[in-house]
Amino acid sequence: MKVTVFGTGYVGLVQGAVLADVGHDVICVDVDAAKVAALQAGHIPIHEPGLEPLVQANQAAGRLRFTTDAAQGVAHGELIFLAVGTPPDEDGSADLQHVLAVARTIATHMTEPKTIVNKSTVPVGTADKVADTVRKVLETRGVALAFEVVSNPEFLKEGAAVADCKRPDRIVIGTRAPQAERQLRELYAPFNRNHDRIVMMDVRSAELTKYAANAMLATKISFINEMANLAEQLGADIEDVRRGLGSDPRIGYHFIYPGVGYGGSCFPKDVKALIHTAQSIGFTPDLLLAVESRNDAQRQLLARRIIAHYGGNLRGKTIAVWGLAFKPETDDMREAPSRYLLQSLWAAGAQVRAHDPAAMDEARRIFGERDDLVLCGSPTEALEGADALAIVTEWKIFRVPDFAQMAHALHDRMVFDGRNLYDPETITRFGLGYVSIGRAPAVGRS
Ligand code: UDX
Numbered sequence: 001m002k003v004t005v006f007g008t009g010y011v012g013l014v015q016g017a018v019l020a021d022v023g024h025d026v027i028c029v030d031v032d033a034a035k036v037a038a039l040q041a042g043h044i045p046i047h048e049p050g051l052e053p054l055v056q057a058n059q060a061a062g063r064l065r066f067t068t069d070a071a072q073g074v075a076h077g078e079l080i081f082l083a084v085g086t087p088p089d090e091d092g093s094a095d096l097q098h099v100l101a102v103a104r105t106i107a108t109h110m111t112e113p114k115t116i117v118n119k120s121t122v123p124v125g126t127a128d129k130v131a132d133t134v135r136k137v138l139e140t141r142g143v144a145l146a147f148e149v150v151s152n153p154e155f156l157k158e159g160a161a162v163a164d165c166k167r168p169d170r171i172v173i174g175t176r177a178p179q180a181e182r183q184l185r186e187l188y189a190p191f192n193r194n195h196d197r198i199v200m201m202d203v204r205s206a207e208l209t210k211y212a213a214n215a216m217l218a219t220k221i222s223f224i225n226e227m228a229n230l231a232e233q234l235g236a237d238i239e240d241v242r243r244g245l246g247s248d249p250r251i252g253y254h255f256i257y258p259g260v261g262y263g264g265s266c267f268p269k270d271v272k273a274l275i276h277t278a279q280s281i282g283f284t285p286d287l288l289l290a291v292e293s294r295n296d297a298q299r300q301l302l303a304r305r306i307i308a309h310y311g312g313n314l315r316g317k318t319i320a321v322w323g324l325a326f327k328p329e330t331d332d333m334r335e336a337p338s339r340y341l342l343q344s345l346w347a348a349g350a351q352v353r354a355h356d357p358a359a360m361d362e363a364r365r366i367f368g369e370r371d372d373l374v375l376c377g378s379p380t381e382a383l384e385g386a387d388a389l390a391i392v393t394e395w396k397i398f399r400v401p402d403f404a405q406m407a408h409a410l411h412d413r414m415v416f417d418g419r420n421l422y423d424p425e426t427i428t429r430f431g432l433g434y435v436s437i438g439r440a441p442a443v444g445r446s
Contacts, residue, residue, distance in 0.1 A: 001025070001187055004077030006102045008035060008066065010046065010161060010265075011119050011154045012083030017054045018165040020064035022190035027065045029073035039066040047331040047358045050162040074109035079183055082130070083119040083154075092272035093280070094123050103130045107137030113146040115180045119154045121210050121270055123277050127151050127174070127203040148180040151203045153210035158264065159329030166191070171198045174206020211277075214270040215288060220255040221262045222294035228258035228438025229301075238438025239420060258437045260337035260392055260418035261298035263326035268295070268335045299337050302390055302418045303344030305435055309388075309414065315349035320386035320410070322379055323393025323419075324356035324363050331358040333366060337418065338392040345390075346372055355382040357395050380405065388414035394421060403430040 001024050005016040008030040020026040030036050035045055042059060044052045058064035067073060074080065084098040099120055106116060116134070118127060127149040134147055151174035156164040168191060173184050181200065185192075192198055201209070224245075228238040238258050246253035262268065271292050278285040310317060326336035333339060338354075345352055355376045356363065367373055376382040379398060383389060389410060391398060399421055407413055407430045415427060417436040427434045 001079060001183070002077050003027075003079050003081065003187070004029060004073040005081040005083055006030075006070075006073065006105075007082065007084035007098075007120070008032075008039060009083065009085060010048070010158060011156065012081065013039075013044070013046075013055070014048070014051060014156060014161045014165050015081065015083060015119060015154065017051065017058055017064060018162065019187070020058035020061075021054060021166075023063065024187065025063055025076075026058075027067060027073050027076045029067055029070055031068060033068050036066045036068050047329075048161050049159065049329060054162060070105045071109045074106050074114070075111070077114070079115050079117055079187060080106055081117045081119050081152075086120050086122055086269075086273075088269050088272055091276060093276040094121070094126075094269075094273045096122065096126060096129065099126065099130065100133050103133040104137055107134040108141070110138075110145055110147070115148045115150060115183050117150045117152045117184070119152055121153060121214075121266070121273075122151075122207060123273060124204050124207045124211075126207060148175060148177045149203070150175040150177075150180050150184065151206035152184065153206060155210070155213060158332055159327060168197060172201065172206050172209050173198060174201050174203040174209075176202055211270055211274045214266055215274050215291070217255050218262055218267045218271050218295070219287065219291045221257075221259075221267075222291040222298070224256040224258045225261065225298045225437075226294055231438045232440055235440045237440065241438075258420065259298075259394075260302050260341070260437075261295045263299075263335040263337050265332065265334040271295075299340040300344065301437070302337075302392070302416055303341050303348075306345065306350075306388065306390060306416050307348045309416075309435070310348075313349060314345060317349070317388070317412075318351040318353060318386045319345055320382040320389045321345075321352055321354040322356075322382065322389065322391045322398050323395055324354055325359040325393050325395075328393055328395045329358070331356075331362045333359055333362050336392075339366070341390060341392055341418075342367075342373070353382045353384070353386050355379050356393065357397055380409070383409035386410055387412040388416060390416045390418065391421060392418050394419040403427055403432065407431050 003019055003024050003026045005012045005028045008028050016026045016028040042056045082099055082102050084102055086094040089095045131149045153172055171188050175181055231238040242256050245251050246256055275285050275288050324333055324338040326332055342352055351372050353374045353376050360375050363375055413431055414433040420436045424434050
């Protein structure tokens with residue numbers, strides 16, 4: 001099928017490449033000329049396992065093209081995907097300007113019926129707004145053309161985006177139009193073998209499903225973080241509690257890892273946007289408000305503990321930080337807990353020596369040159385001359401460090417672990433003080 005994807009961010013680029021890979025003829029459109037030029041040359045602007053070879057192979061096969069030419073994009077696709085960003089507005093609501101701008105572009109250039117498929121995470125009611133926008137432009141042009149707006153949310157995880165997109169758990173399609181349903185079923189047929197993953201519903205339900213899924217996962221995380229804080233106060237070990245909880249299949253092992261709070265481009269933004277949607281119709285989302293405030297507190301926890309350990313002042317102290325990306329296997333630092341940690345450490349007067357296996361360029365871009373930050377080429381280099389270590393992201397390379405060397409390198413022999421990577425008994429045997437999340441006894445607990 002002929003498919004056009006507007007937006008070459010995580011969602012659009014991965015979706016475009018994966019659709020091309022099963023034989024569809026895909027054009028990806030972006031307004032960013034530099035990005036399009038890089039993509040045309042086979043360079044991928046993001047760190048995402050498996051994406052570069054996938055894009056290059058499908059480009060070489062002529063099934064995947066990149067352009068800034070919106071008119072060409074609109075002419076090409078019988079299905080036109082919207083995969084542009086929906087950044088949070090000041091009040092936390094999703095900013096729809098890019099989505100609606102693409103809607104206007106489509107309506108301006110279309111000369112035959114189109115099915116517009118929204119992949120961006122957008123508030124309930126956005127499909128109606130897109131339809132209104134298209135209708136108005138068509139009226140102004142004085143042309144009568146049929147079109148449908150479908151909601152087809154994306155559930156991919158960064159770091160596993162290609163695999164998630166190739167093997168979706170479910171394919172949610174929000175439309176009641178039989179022709180659009182037929183088109184999407186045909187499009188996704190290669191991903192829907194063995195058993196039926198397609199869940200058909202109306203467009204508003206599909207829009208809400210995406211928010212509900214992310215809000216549910218964020219709730220699990222805030223729940224376990226609350227239990228972790230409680231476990232410490234009660235002298236229990238959250239890691240044992242987690243295993244005991246997860247073994248119940250109704251609860252499951254996923255998304256009950258305690259830590260430094262959820263980050264990334266989705267959970268914080270989507271929970272906020274859903275709260276905003278609810279409040280805008282006079283509904284008080286008590287549970288979501290609690291999920292968010294627990295997360296706000298959790299993001300400050302590691303810094304609070306380090307600062308408390310040093311009596312409220314970090315002047316003259318150097319803290320090594322392992323992990324800057326919001327999670328492993330990505331260079332994405334959007335809403336990363338590391339950013340909150342670094343700001344607090346700096347505010348308390350600390351120097352920081354940081355390492356991340358993928359996000360060093362991103363960190364350089366975000367923080368620029370600063371006297372109180374040294375970006376180091378390896379985890380061990382970050383420890384050199386440091387007083388204590390803070391762990392923020394659970395990259396594999398941090399899991400089995402040389403504890404003897406760590407104890408030797410860190411002046412104050414303190415490890416503040418925001419991801420519970422180590423067995424407390426093992427690490428303390430090397431003479432290291434160890435503060436983790438939800439595990440008693442916690443040395444230097446605030
Ligand atoms: C998420 C959803 O998983 C995905 O389905 C949706 O399409 C987009 O949002 P992503 O943001 O890529 O994906 O990351 P995810 O792996 O879900 O992690 C989100 C955050 O939660 C990370 O900061 C992670 O560290 C944190 N997390 C996750 C925990 O703190 N504990 C857990 O048990 C799981």
